[in-house]
Amino acid sequence: MLAQSRRPRGQTRERILLLAADWLQQRGYHGFSFAQIANALDIQSGAVHYHFPAKQDLVAAIFKRYRETAVAWCDEHSSKHGDAGACVRAFLEWQASFLDAEQVCPLGVAGVEYASLPSKACAEAESLRDEMIAWLTTTLSAGRDDGAVDFAGSAADQAALIVSATSGALQLARLNGSDDFRSVIRAVLAGLQTRGT
């Protein structure tokens, strides 16, 4: 019963999801097609539609998985279990990992193409935004309380700044190279005045 075909069955869905996520964060929602996915994976475009009936289902699944990944990441980086400053720095490094893949944050994709995005995708993106802002706000607030970090203004405002700045910086890096991203990270860290516990 092993290896009934050259491409192992049951992995097509996963392969589609991974490739589409990559392209979504490189080209935007309207920047890739089912036919292109099928061509790259050496299948027919109808096979993609079997796993994801409509394009909005595919993209909603991408946002959903990214959100699940983000939630798991946040749980592993709770300031209850470690230094809040280290948590924030880890967040910045996590965002930096998109640089090598030449990707932007999914939140940016949703924000830019909002008016031409199917509602399913918008809803998932909004949930993702809530998770990231909530984690950052909690982390920053706890960090300021115990002296691990300091910053001007409210924790919620600072959280919105960090999410906006990192997302925007990944986009700026597409235009002018990763130096712009590193500039933004330096400025964010300078504004945070983190110090290890």
Place this chain on the structure above:
Amino acid sequence: MLAQSRRPRGQTRERILLLAADWLQQRGYHGFSFAQIANALDIQSGAVHYHFPAKQDLVAAIFKRYRETAVAWCDEHSSKHGDAGACVRAFLEWQASFLDAEQVCPLGVAGVEYASLPSKACAEAESLRDEMIAWLTTTLSAGRDDGAVDFAGSAADQAALIVSATSGALQLARLNGSDDFRSVIRAVLAGLQTRGT
């Protein structure tokens, strides 16, 4: 020789440019078509192609005009003629004006759709980035020298932060309303410690 037709001749190009710029900043590059523009302006899609041979010409023209507008704005808000803190605050208000139109910064569009954008548009977007970063860097640097503003890190880093944060904040605002944008503005201003001269 007046009013030879219902739609005055010579204004079609301008009407196309204005509508397309609006849609570009709401839906992204691939989120609108020549046919939709033609339909909205009650002309044929071929008429759009007369004024802009290919879609990349239309979008490059949008970026070019936006850059010209930005350069003119920067010239009018030179820190040589006024307070640097006021200039930065004016910049933030300028970005805020996109909120009401439910638009994002053109830089964000280019960053997100970079890999699916025609090269002409990318080149214009890169020039736009250069102009904005240069003006902000100069303004912030001069402002710190004369004590109008203060901030942690280099002027260039702070400039990249402000461009990224405002662009990202406009996108976040699409997902969760203008409160997120205002949060980011407060955080930016808190980090700048501006004071009027």
Place this chain on the structure above:
DNA sequence: GTCTATAACGTGATAGAC
């Protein structure tokens, strides 16, 4: 010089074979 009519192609999506 300006726009209308039309074409070639790529898109998202479906029906039915295996």
Place this chain on the structure above:
DNA sequence: GTCTATCACGTTATAGAC
């Protein structure tokens, strides 16, 4: 259950009328 062959439509772009 999984995928191949096919469709109707919207897309960018062109040729030629006025």
